[in-house]
Amino acid sequence: MKAMTDAHPESHDAPSQAAPAPSSFLRDQIAEDVRTKKYGDAIVQTRFPPEPNGYLHIGHAKAICIDFGLADEFGGKTNLRFDDTNPEKEEQEYVDSIQQDVRWLGFQWDRLCYASDYFPQLYEWALQLIKAGKAYVDDLSADEIRRHRGTLTEPGTDSPFRSRSVEENLDLFTRMKAGEFPDGSRVLRAKIDMASPNLNMRDPVMYRILHATHQRTGDAWCIYPMYDYAHGQSDSIERVTHSMCTLEFADHQPLYRWFIEQLGIFPSQQIEFDRLNITYTLLSKRKLLQLVNEKRVSAWDDPRMPTLSGLRRRGFTSEAIRAFVAASGVSRTNGSTDVEMLEHFQRDDLNRRASRAMAVLHPLKLVIDNYPEGPNTDQVEFVEVANNPEDPSAGTRRVPFSREIYIEQDDFREVPPPKYYRLSPGKEVRLRNAYFVTAHSVVKDEAGDIIEVHCTYDPASRGGNSPDGRKVKSTMHWVSAAHAISAEIRLYDKLFLKPDPSDVAEGQDVLDNLNPNSVEILLTAKLEPSLANAKLEDRFQFERVGYFCLDPDSSPGNLVFNRTLPLKDSWAKEQKKAPLHGADAR
Numbered sequence: 001m002k003a004m005t006d007a008h009p010e011s012h013d014a015p016s017q018a019a020p021a022p023s024s025f026l027r028d029q030i031a032e033d034v035r036t037k038k039y040g041d042a043i044v045q046t047r048f049p050p051e052p053n054g055y056l057h058i059g060h061a062k063a064i065c066i067d068f069g070l071a072d073e074f075g076g077k078t079n080l081r082f083d084d085t086n087p088e089k090e091e092q093e094y095v096d097s098i099q100q101d102v103r104w105l106g107f108q109w110d111r112l113c114y115a116s117d118y119f120p121q122l123y124e125w126a127l128q129l130i131k132a133g134k135a136y137v138d139d140l141s142a143d144e145i146r147r148h149r150g151t152l153t154e155p156g157t158d159s160p161f162r163s164r165s166v167e168e169n170l171d172l173f174t175r176m177k178a179g180e181f182p183d184g185s186r187v188l189r190a191k192i193d194m195a196s197p198n199l200n201m202r203d204p205v206m207y208r209i210l211h212a213t214h215q216r217t218g219d220a221w222c223i224y225p226m227y228d229y230a231h232g233q234s235d236s237i238e239r240v241t242h243s244m245c246t247l248e249f250a251d252h253q254p255l256y257r258w259f260i261e262q263l264g265i266f267p268s269q270q271i272e273f274d275r276l277n278i279t280y281t282l283l284s285k286r287k288l289l290q291l292v293n294e295k296r297v298s299a300w301d302d303p304r305m306p307t308l309s310g311l312r313r314r315g316f317t318s319e320a321i322r323a324f325v326a327a328s329g330v331s332r333t334n335g336s337t338d339v340e341m342l343e344h345f346q347r348d349d350l351n352r353r354a355s356r357a358m359a360v361l362h363p364l365k366l367v368i369d370n371y372p373e374g375p376n377t378d379q380v381e382f383v384e385v386a387n388n389p390e391d392p393s394a395g396t397r398r399v400p401f402s403r404e405i406y407i408e409q410d411d412f413r414e415v416p417p418p419k420y421y422r423l424s425p426g427k428e429v430r431l432r433n434a435y436f437v438t439a440h441s442v443v444k445d446e447a448g449d450i451i452e453v454h455c456t457y458d459p460a461s462r463g464g465n466s467p468d469g470r471k472v473k474s475t476m477h478w479v480s481a482a483h484a485i486s487a488e489i490r491l492y493d494k495l496f497l498k499p500d501p502s503d504v505a506e507g508q509d510v511l512d513n514l515n516p517n518s519v520e521i522l523l524t525a526k527l528e529p530s531l532a533n534a535k536l537e538d539r540f541q542f543e544r545v546g547y548f549c550l551d552p553d554s555s556p557g558n559l560v561f562n563r564t565l566p567l568k569d570s571w572a573k574e575q576k577k578a579p580l581h582g583a584d585a586r
């Protein structure tokens with residue numbers, strides 16, 4: 001009952017604009033309801049209600065964290081409910097992926113529910129509303145209904161079928177259910193108020209005729225409830241006390257309440273919060289489906305997708321996503337969160353957990369002419385390296401070092417530009433955890449490109465420090481050529497070029513904002529041999545390069561690594577700068 005003592009009921013009544021950071025208005029509301037026993041001794045019951053018409057994205061993660069997190073905090077329960085009222089767009093594949101993603105995020109539902117399980121009850125309630133004179137069968141076409149609906153400034157007009165008798169309505173509705181009429185020929189509408197200032201209350205459609213096979217109920221039904229008719233009653237059936245959803249449903253709330261009041265059933269209450277929007281990121285299942293269908297990405301779990309399965313495949317962790325969602329907060333107005341903030345939380349998490357490894361993405365051969373000094377040119381030695389300097393318990397590993405190694409092409413310049421401290425002729429650098437080397441000469445191919453750099457090493461600098469205390473300005477990663485494994489590396493960048501991907505000129509669509517260079521594939525990377533044992537769940541920091549994980553496309557001897565993120569954290573830098581700006585302004 002800690003939550004009760006933490007409650008701040010006074011902030012609940014305060015106008016939202018008066019609260020500078022209304023980050024806990026949901027929690028405050030629940031705490032208040034628990035304190036006043038609004039639902040008697042009933043537990044706090046929430047639900048996460050996805051429509052199985054696509055894969056979950058990171059926006060859904062916010063709703064999941066709120067629904068499950070708040071119920072948990074108050075000792076309540078959360079159902080996973082599929083709002084599966086639209087058989088034409090829904091699939092079992094989506095049902096399965098949604099369950100997998102909720103679990104991956106770290107949550108376990110109490111009951112697994114389906115709106116389709118309530119079809120018989122919803123139908124009975126429709127009959128009840130007809131009998132009470134609160135619903136009628138309308139023969140107008142969808143277009144005509146739209147035209148009769150009016151606008152925000154003009155009231156709607158009654159359908160000529162609005163005054164049908166209860167008997168006629170009952171007869172027609174049962175025959176709709178029996179399959180006597182073609183798709184689109186009739187609908188059942190609630191009889192509320194065609195002049196209501198809220199368009200949702202202007203006799204909304206409750207049922208439509210649709211001869212479609214449903215993934216769960218098969219051909220049992222040829223009429224299907226509209227989402228707006230099913231949603232509130234589904235909450236009520238499950239005795240959901242706090243039905244939290246995003247702001248776009250606020251205008252629907254009076255309608256959900258109206259159904260519940262007419263039927264005299266459990267009064268679930270809806271509370272709205274802001275949608276998570278992230279810059280450079282598209283969070284709409286409909287539009288993400290378009291990317292998949294038009295093959296702009298490989299699948300729903302393409303690592304560039306903001307879906308939970310895509311982020312997972314990219315190497316994002318559920319811990320980081322939850323921490324990010326918590327830090328981005330909840331509000332009563334929609335806003336937008338910088339994608340760099342998400343990346344910052346992910347880097348922070350990976351910095352703690354990722355094993356360090358060496359991988360050379362663009363290899364250049366470095367030959368150590370004086371190694372070894374003996375006659376045996378196959379000599380190998382092993383250097384002992386910490387797996388994670390942030391976590392001594394991660395242990396150490398032994399990395400082979402030999403006469404020929406690979407370094408990054410970028411780490412050598414035959415003619416170094418100003419302030420270039422990496423390797424160049426005559427310059428000494430440190431090979432990480434190994435030795436100091438000094439470059440002497442290069443070998444070029446016919447095209448004049450450098451294919452080999454020759455250097456000498458200082459055997460006294462083993463481990464990466466020279467006994468005479470001389471300093472070098474650069475430390476480079478490397479991989480022993482004879483021991484290196486090859487791998488395919490996939491480097492990802494933003495999928496969209498604009499902060500708001502939906503910001504398009506007239507006649508264009510979001511696809512016109514796609515970044516044509518959102519993935520770069522490298523086929524010649526050389527990796528330290530320990531990476532041959534990488535597992536899908538492992539996370540790596542390739543030193544100086546970025547965070548990586550194994551892709552499921554990998555097979556033994558044919559490894560593929562995805563770059564989760566490069567190392568640079570621009571968001572953390574900006575955050576550090578921000579207070580300075582504030583001080584300057586004063």
Ligand code: ATP
Pocket residue numbers: 048049050051052058059060062063244245246274275276277283284285286
């Ligand atoms: P989309 O627009 O991507 O299709 P949706 O709202 O139609 O999303 P649903 O399956 O209906 O998807 O969503 C399930 C729940 O997730 C709803 O309660 C919805 O409010 C919530 N949700 C969806 N998108 C977001 C988001 N971007 N931020 C927070 N919650 C969201």
Ligand code: MG
Pocket residue numbers: 051
């Ligand atoms: Mg929806």
